[in-house]
Amino acid sequence: MRKLEQKLNEIIERLFDVRSRVEIVAEKEKFGDYSTNTAMMLAGRLKQNPREIAAKIIEEVTREIPGLKAEAVGPGFINFTVPARGVYDEISEAWHEKYGENESGKGKKAVVEYPSQNMAKPYSVGHLRPGTQGHAVAQILRANGWEVITDNHLGDYGTPFGIWVVGFLKLSSEDKLASGGVYELGRVYIEMKRLLKEEEVNGTSKLADEVQKWLLKLEQGDETAVMYNKKFSEISLGHIHDVMGRLGLRTDFELGEAFFAPRSKELVEKYLADGKFEKNKDGSVICKLDEFGIDVPMLMQKSNGAALYATTDLATLVYRMENWKPDKIVHAVGAEQKFYFEQLFAMGKKIGIEVDSFHLWFGLIDQMTEDGKREKMSSRKGVVLMEELLDEAEARAKAIVESAGGEGKKISEDDIRKIATGAIKFADFAADRKHGMLFDWKTIFALTGFSAAYVQYAGVRIGRILAEARDFELVDFGGYDFEAEKSLLKLIAEYPKLVAALGENLEMHKMAHFAYDLAVAINKYYEKTPVLKAEAKEKSARITVLRQVAQVLEHSLSILGIEIPGEM
């Protein structure tokens, strides 16, 4: 495929004296294996009939590449049919242990920030997307040769802490906290938020003052305040680690807001002195962004001098640039913060920071109401907790394995976990991340059709064949034509191009679609082509291809953070 593109570029330059970049696309089988519209593109520039241009190109290219069939059709498309053996040879030439990966990002460094939970509340499905999407982006950048630093930007600073202490003293107890853990903290937090809102409506501020008092105490290093902070944070962080562990997620760093907060005030002063920021009469500090086409200034510090998100994010940005010197920073945060990040990136430019910032945003999670309407999931109507989701998913996975496998079927806990988390993650990559995502069991935990289970099953099937053939000694398969394996080979041949493209555009759902397409090809192949029972030469060729297929399938799923179970 790549060879063909190169050849076409050479031929076009020779024939028409123009430089071009031919793009070949894999086509549906009825249109041959590959197709290009290059003749039509050239027609405009050369002012010639596209069919005639196509005919000239075809004459040359078929002469230079033996076995290639090319045909001009319609207004000037060229459809190519290539020998399967040629595709196999091309793959074999490029084959290595990490086939698909490239070095285009060599020497470049990226920071990927995910899943950045708010520590005040238990891990809910609302945190699903930042984790899965962020992890996948880190993986695809690594596959393109980047050095990647992952950092969980924990929401561990400010008001939530004060709310916890006041809530704990008023609404909870040591016993309740001991038994409820993070869920008790979450309950207290949500109840307190409700009370605070009520108070605000009534125009009083007794509770709010209390909250502020504890925040001040913490800043001053008060012993009790520090003790509570440590205690609550440990409970929450332990919970986050548990759930991330079950999801197969981890990050290199966990530098939360609290880590950056101490330096933020000094930075605000610095940029005030520079004239980059301005102080309002009420004491608040803003950064004007009109020069970037943003007419809402960014609030950098509250009128009472307190920090807010922007303040710690300023310190975060400066810290990362000073300590890690990245070329790119990716923030995996939901779509509702798009405007905020536009401001943040503009502010970064204004203070002279040069880095390619990218807000990896994604749509919200909706759920169906009882009367069949689709609406946003909210804590008021009851969020689904991640631990509940995982428990239920594992129970369902286990049940289906046992019913499908017949009596006495045993499967390891680890394989169950791979099936359960695989299904959930795959659902996140089914659609473009910009779309909202519907949370219902049919879509988030599909086990048939377009699903992780389907792809994993294909992997398990070829895994079985390869395990059976482990001791088989391959014989020379020189004359084998690979026509039966053509659909598999064509997909594998495309894989490096896909990895490279995703490294640029980060459209990770395309990886899920690739894995699914490969699984479809595997299952079809499995139905009609015997491997173990084939004669030695065919068997050798087929096993060789299946080993490559298994490696590519595993690699593509691993980018998405999905593993293939040993059995299912």
Added chain:
RNA sequence: GCACCCGUAGCUCAGUGGAUUAGAGUAGCUGGCUUCGAACCAGUUGGUCGCACGUUCGAAUCGUGCCGGGUGUACCA
């Protein structure tokens, strides 16, 4: 009001300028397990690509306007 995102089969979604029949999954219907595992395979029903106008040899795809849904719009995160 303004900005951004979305609108494709009953449902969940791919496809974002190139050709005949716009593709998957799911739901419905039909067939296939003594065969390398049926979480599979083969077949079938189902579409004014939100609407209108425009650009083009050609529009789900590009442009403009409208309709519908969502999100955001400085002291929340």
